[in-house]
Amino acid sequence: MDTQITSAINVRYSELAESSCCLSCGGAINHSKASAGEVCVDLGSGRGHDVLRLAETVGPEGFVYGVDISDGMLQKAQKNAQKLEVTNVEFRKSDLEQLPLDRDSVNLLISNCTINHAKDKQQVWNEVYRVLLDGGRFVVSDIYSLQPVPDEYRDDPVAVAECWAGSVTRDVYAAQLEQAGFTDVTILEESDAYEKGAIEVVSWTILGYKNPKVCSCHSKST
Ligand SMILES: C[S@@+](CC[C@H](N)C(=O)[O-])C[C@H]1O[C@@H](n2cnc3c(N)ncnc32)[C@H](O)[C@@H]1O
Numbered sequence: 001m002d003t004q005i006t007s008a009i010n011v012r013y014s015e016l017a018e019s020s021c022c023l024s025c026g027g028a029i030n031h032s033k034a035s036a037g038e039v040c041v042d043l044g045s046g047r048g049h050d051v052l053r054l055a056e057t058v059g060p061e062g063f064v065y066g067v068d069i070s071d072g073m074l075q076k077a078q079k080n081a082q083k084l085e086v087t088n089v090e091f092r093k094s095d096l097e098q099l100p101l102d103r104d105s106v107n108l109l110i111s112n113c114t115i116n117h118a119k120d121k122q123q124v125w126n127e128v129y130r131v132l133l134d135g136g137r138f139v140v141s142d143i144y145s146l147q148p149v150p151d152e153y154r155d156d157p158v159a160v161a162e163c164w165a166g167s168v169t170r171d172v173y174a175a176q177l178e179q180a181g182f183t184d185v186t187i188l189e190e191s192d193a194y195e196k197g198a199i200e201v202v203s204w205t206i207l208g209y210k211n212p213k214v215c216s217c218h219s220k221s222t
């Protein structure tokens with residue numbers, strides 16, 4: 001990933017780690033339907049709230065990984081887990097383009113308002129496909145842009161970190177999902193268009209399965 005963008009994301013989100021402002025753009029976790037014993041991952045886990053909620057649902061036989069690139073967010077999430085004495089979680093520092101997880105190891109992957117930040121979103125979706133078990137699923141809340149982001153903003157580190165300039169159009173988004181191997185993606189929520197930064201975006205929450213005909217009844221393999 002572009003180091004200037006990574007650095008802008010680290011600065012912005014480390015500053016926000018101690019705030020209570022809402023950073024999500026949809027209700028991915030509310031649609032995730034995790035079950036006891038499942039292995040889950042949250043991409044862009046922020047302060048760790050969704051990871052901790054999933055950890056309670058999957059119970060001691062399950063496990064939840066949080067992946068984030070911001071040092072401040074990772075520290076806050078680890079502190080939150082320690083305070084609540086939650087032990088079936090682990091927070092890993094990584095860019096989404098190279099997930100620190102084994103192939104075919106995850107039952108459920110969630111993410112909220114994070115994938116739009118990634119420079120190479122195709123690579124992120126390829127990674128999502130790689131780590132999911134057959135029959136495993138993703139539930140992702142994210143944004144798409146109504147029009148292609150103007151060139152002047154597309155690589156602007158601050159505008160990308162502010163959660164809008166990295167977005168792609170709905171058609172590009174759909175093509176990347178398909179290219180990664182996800183067919184029959186379901187839209188669970190979709191907002192009206194709204195202004196964000198210098199563009200108009202839509203928030204949506206989508207659900208997709210890797211090889212949907214197979215059951216992912218399989219727990220932690222690492
Ligand atoms: C808008 S916040 C959302 C946090 C959390 N999902 C929530 O809903 O509260 C985006 C999070 O994604 C992380 N992030 C952004 N780009 C990333 C990347 N390329 N790789 C890993 N994490 C990233 C940020 O550090 C931040 O914690």
